Amino acid sequence: MIKAMETCFTTLVIKSIWVPDDRVVAGRPIHEWARHCLVELAANGASLDELRDFCNRNGIPAPRGRYWSSTTWHSLLHPNCLLQYAGYGVWNVRGRHRRYNPPSDWVIVANAHEALITEEEAKGILAVRSRRRFVTGANTSNRTRSSPYLLSGGIFVCGRCGANMVGFYKARGRGYYVCNSVPNRRGLGCGRGVYVSQAEIEREVLAGLEDLLAKCADERQFVRQVNSELRRIWEQSHGYECDVSRRLVEVERKLSNIRRSLEDGLEDTAWANKRLRELAKEQERLLSLQAVERCVPQIDCRMAMAYRADVSRAIACGTNAEKKRLLAAWIDKIELAPETLEVEIRYKIPEPVVDSMGAGGGFEPPTFGL
Ligand SMILES: [Zn+2]
Known part of the structure; x- marks a missing residue:
């Protein structure tokens, strides 16, 4: 509704400049639509649904996404927002876990930026809203835990x-x-x-x-x-290799074959030793895999x-x-x-x-x- 142009926080100075959003939508600047929604509709008792429908019908861009919802209007009409439309700067509205702090904890500064509505208009909307709460409260109970x-x-x-x-x-x-x-x-x-x-x-x-x-x-x-x-x-999740046990048996068989050949007088001992080393290495690897396999989580x-x-x-x-x-x-x-x-x-x-x-x-x- 109003663009926050700049907000900077330092230890001592809190400065924020708001300017009315004057992009033109459906023939009118956005700040005029905003004023219309607040002063003509909300202050005269329009429901959140009516505000939503009005904005969607006129193609006014929603703060997030394409379409307006009643919940968007619910938060736009929160007292801290109304204060801001009336030119006040308001800080410390929400505390930990985004919960609202009590208004007595809010930091409120008058004339912080250009006002979109007067203070009386803001109070008028607030009064209408709190009267409506008794009516709408019945419909919101199904949102609770x-x-x-x-x-x-x-x-x-x-x-x-x-x-x-x-x-x-x-x-x-x-x-x-x-x-x-x-x-x-x-x-x-x-x-x-x-x-x-x-x-x-x-x-x-x-x-x-x-x-x-x-x-x-x-x-x-x-x-x-x-x-x-x-x-x-x-x-x-463990890049498991299947058949570990079967392959272990095979490696052991090859190892004993080579050993037997050596005993039987195999002449190429260099080849045999190289092969024995390779197979022993593979055997070691498979044995460690077999050990890990015993850790597969199972319930009783x-x-x-x-x-x-x-x-x-x-x-x-x-x-x-x-x-x-x-x-x-x-x-x-x-x-x-x-x-x-x-x-x-x-x-x-x-x-x-x-x-x-x-x-x-x-x-x-x-x-x-x-
Ligand atoms: Zn759907």
Whole structure:
């Protein structure tokens, strides 16, 4: 909205120059559009969605990316931004981990730069915003950690635009998942929203997980499956050479052949000695490989079963937070194909199992043929 031309921090002097962005978009300089949004729309009670739609409709460039979203407007109308539009310089707004500091900790300097709106206008917007908060608060609760949506937060994505599928209440309190582009930017950058019933998809995902566990009902089978996966990963990451044992036997056979030939009166002793040295070297190399091979990480039955029992319990009677942790571990990705209305669910061996074995990176999750 306003370009920050220069900001320099020294121990004593804090200087920042803001100038209005006067590039012309859709027939008006950007700072005029900004004033219009703030004074005509926001101060008169326009919602974040209305501000977003206004900007997208008029082709005003968004701060990041092509399209405006309501969240962009949410942060642009934060009190510290409003102060800055009114000409104040504001520092120390956020502290560690980008958390907002209390306003009493902010460093505020009057007349720091050219003002886009007056102080009264800024206060007016702030007053309208805090009145609206009671209305909009109800819709933002599903963003919190206590979200009733098990698949929100990035496991479930839109196959058309790659955005996360997010929780969305429609009529009669029924929950749905829909591409984030729909509530956030009216589908811009994606397309017509497809609403996936929350109850249906979650039931399907948990049932699939139970199927997966049922397939692991045979303890030895389950351990074998995990261990062969661990071995595969380990071999990949260690540039493993197969057949070490077989090749060792072969080298030993050649060595004894040459020794026998020497005893039988072989005359070319120079060749024989050279060959013996080469073979001894190869034997040494293979022996060291064989020693390393004994370090392939493997789990035992007890460990695998304890983990499985834990998973079954969480599916049956865990809290939402527990279920979410579980799904994050067992699900590689769930993807909606909006055109065919198909949802693909890909499971994986949970990382806690693999990680605790030290198998490390480059792990490609198996799908168990699902
Ligand atoms: Zn999408």
